Amino acid sequence: xxxxxxxxxxxxxxxxxxxxxxxxxxxxxxxxxxxxxxxxxxxxxxxxxxxxxxxxxxxxxxxxxxxxxxxxxxxxxxxxxxxxxxxxxxxxxxxxxxxxxxxxxxxxxxxxxxxxxxxxxxxxxxxxxxxxxxxxxxxxxxxxxxxxxxxxxxxxxxxxxxxxxxxxxxxxxxxxxxxxxxxxxxxxxxxxxxxxxxxxxxxxxxxxxxxxxxxxxxxxxxxxxxxxxxxxxxxxxxxxxxxxxxxxxxxxxxxxxxxxxxxxxxxxxxxxxxxxxxxxxxxxxxxxxxxxxxxxxxxxxxxxxxxxxxxxxxxxxxxxxxxxxxxxxxxxxxxxxxxxxxxxxxxxxxxxxxxxxxxxxxxxxxxxxxxxxxxxxxxxxxxxxxxxxxxxxxxxxxxxxxxxxxxxxxxxxxxxxxxxxxxxxxxxxxxxxxxxxxxxxxxxxxxxxxxxxxxxxxxxx
Numbered sequence: 001x002x003x004x005x006x007x008x009x010x011x012x013x014x015x016x017x018x019x020x021x022x023x024x025x026x027x028x029x030x031x032x033x034x035x036x037x038x039x040x041x042x043x044x045x046x047x048x049x050x051x052x053x054x055x056x057x058x059x060x061x062x063x064x065x066x067x068x069x070x071x072x073x074x075x076x077x078x079x080x081x082x083x084x085x086x087x088x089x090x091x092x093x094x095x096x097x098x099x100x101x102x103x104x105x106x107x108x109x110x111x112x113x114x115x116x117x118x119x120x121x122x123x124x125x126x127x128x129x130x131x132x133x134x135x136x137x138x139x140x141x142x143x144x145x146x147x148x149x150x151x152x153x154x155x156x157x158x159x160x161x162x163x164x165x166x167x168x169x170x171x172x173x174x175x176x177x178x179x180x181x182x183x184x185x186x187x188x189x190x191x192x193x194x195x196x197x198x199x200x201x202x203x204x205x206x207x208x209x210x211x212x213x214x215x216x217x218x219x220x221x222x223x224x225x226x227x228x229x230x231x232x233x234x235x236x237x238x239x240x241x242x243x244x245x246x247x248x249x250x251x252x253x254x255x256x257x258x259x260x261x262x263x264x265x266x267x268x269x270x271x272x273x274x275x276x277x278x279x280x281x282x283x284x285x286x287x288x289x290x291x292x293x294x295x296x297x298x299x300x301x302x303x304x305x306x307x308x309x310x311x312x313x314x315x316x317x318x319x320x321x322x323x324x325x326x327x328x329x330x331x332x333x334x335x336x337x338x339x340x341x342x343x344x345x346x347x348x349x350x351x352x353x354x355x356x357x358x359x360x361x362x363x364x365x366x367x368x369x370x371x372x373x374x375x376x377x378x379x380x381x382x383x384x385x386x387x388x389x390x391x392x393x394x395x396x397x398x399x400x401x402x403x404x405x406x407x408x409x410x411x412x413x414x415x416x417x418x419x420x421x422x423x424x425x426x427x428x429x430x431x432x433x434x435x436x437x438x439x440x441x442x443x444x445x446x447x448x449x450x451x452x453x454x455x456x457x458x459x460x461x
Contacts, residue, residue: 021103022128023143024121031129031308038277046276046339053307054280061313065093072315079315081284081303087259087314088115097311105258115258123260123309130278131229131254134265138227138250140201148199148225149176150190150208151232163189175199179436182208183428184394187215194223201227206235206253207378207429207437213239213246214377218396225249231256233436234347240269255347261304261317266346273340280305281338286322298327302347322348355440356449357416358386369414373407375399380429380437385445387419392426399425 038046058074061067066086072079087094095118103119119127135142164181168174175197182190190212194202202209202225209230216222228249235253244251255264255272263278274281283300302321306314323344325337336342369379369391377394384390391411393399404423411421429437442450447457 027125031126082317120311126308140227145201147174147201150204179205179208206233210239216246237269270345276339382441391423
C-alpha cells in the first residue's frame with residue numbers, strides 16, 4: 001500500500017478529509033452548479049454543452065500513448081470502442097499528467113480481476129457532488145446526516161457471524177458494517193444495531209438491504225430510517241416498495257462505476273435517468289439480439305466517455321452493463337435518453353449474467369426466471385460446466401416443493417434440455433470480494449467459453 005492510498009484511507013474516516021478532499025470547495029461549488037443548472041436545460045442546450053465537454057476530453061486523450069496509437073481525432077467516431085482488458089493491462093498508456101498528484105482506486109469487484117484506475121481531485125469531487133445530489137433528493141444533507149453504511153467498501157471486510165462488528169467513524173457520525181455481514185443469521189443483530197444508532201440516512205447494497213427488510217417483514221418489525229440510498233447492484237423493482245414500507249423512508253438508487261464514465265439515478269422503481277453533466281453515454285446494440293420473450297425490446301450495452309478526470313480521460317469505454325430499451329427507438333430517442341430526458345427501467349446487469357451452453361449457445365434474460373414463483377427471497381445460478389447448472393434459492397418459511405418445481409419449469413423453458421439443472425436451498429448466496437451478490441456464478445470449466453465471446457469471467461469467494 002503506497003503513501004497516497006494510506007493517506008486517502010485515513011482521511012476518508014475523518015471530517016477534515018471529507019472537506020479537503022471529497023468536497024474540496026475549489027471544485028465542489030462548481031460541480032454542484034453544473035449539475036443544478038443543467039437540470040433546467042432542454043435537448044439542444046444539453047446536446048451543445050455535452051459536445052463542448054467531449055471536445056475537452058478528446059483533446060486530453062489525444063495526448064496519451066493510447067490516443068496516439070489509435071489515431072483518435074476530434075470526434076467520437078474516430079475512436080474505437082475500449083475494452084476493460086486494454087485499460088487493465090496498459091493503464092499508463094491512458095494517463096496524462098503526474099501520477100503522484102492522483103488518487104489510485106480499484107473497481108468494485110464485478111469482474112474477476114480488479115481494475116486499477118487513477119482519479120484526479122476534480123473527478124473525486126465531481127463524483128461526490130453527484131452522489132450528494134442523490135442524497136439530497138431524499139431529503140437529507142449528506143454533509144451532516146447521521147449515516148449508517150451497509151456496503152462492501154467499508155474499512156473492514158467482516159467475516160460471516162451472527163453478531164458482526166461495526167465501526168463508527170467520522171467523529172461518531174457514520175456507522176459502517178460490511179455487506180458481507182448481512183445474512184439471515186445476523187440480520188436481527190444488525191437491525192438492533194441500526195435501531196440503537198438511529199441513522200437519518202442508510203447507504204446500502206440492494207441485496208443487503210433486501211435481506212434486512214424481508215427479515216423485518218417476516219418478524220412484524222419496523223425500523224424508522226428517514227432516507228435510504230442504494231447503489232452498486234441491480235435493485236429489484238419488487239423490493240422497492242417493501243423497503244419504503246418497512247423503513248418508512250424516501251428511497252433513491254444510483255448507478256455508476258469506479259471508472260466514472262456513466263451515472264444514472266432513480267427516485268422511483270423503474271424510473272432511471274442518466275446525468276448528462278457527468279459523462280457522455282452511448283448505447284451499443286448487444287449482438288443485435290432481441291430480449292427473449294419480449295420482441296418489442298432490445299438489449300444495449302452502455303458505453304461512456306469521461307468528462308472530469310483529466311488525468312485519465314477515458315473514451316468510448318465498454319462498461320459491460322446492459323439496458324433494455326424499446327426496439328422502436330431510433331437515434332433521437334437514444335440521444336434523449338443519454339441526455340437524461342427519457343427514463344429507462346434500470347441496468348439489467350452485466351454481460352457475465354448469461355449461461356454458456358454447448359454449441360456456443362448463450363442464454364440471457366435469466367433474471368425473470370422466478371416469475372410467478374412465490375416464497376423465493378433471492379436466487380442465484382451457479383454454472384458448474386457447460387452441461388450443469390445449480391439454482392440456489394434463499395427461501396422464506398413457506399417455500400415448498402411446488403415452488404421448487406415451478407422454478408425448475410421456468411428454467412427449463414429457457415435452458416436447453418441437455419443442460420442438467422437442479423434447484424437447491426442455500427443458507428446464503430455467493431458474493432464477490434467486495435460483497436456484491438451476482439446473479440450468475442461461472443465455475444472455471446466455463447471461463448474459456450466466456451472469454452471466447454469477449455466476456456471476462458466473474459469470480460466469487
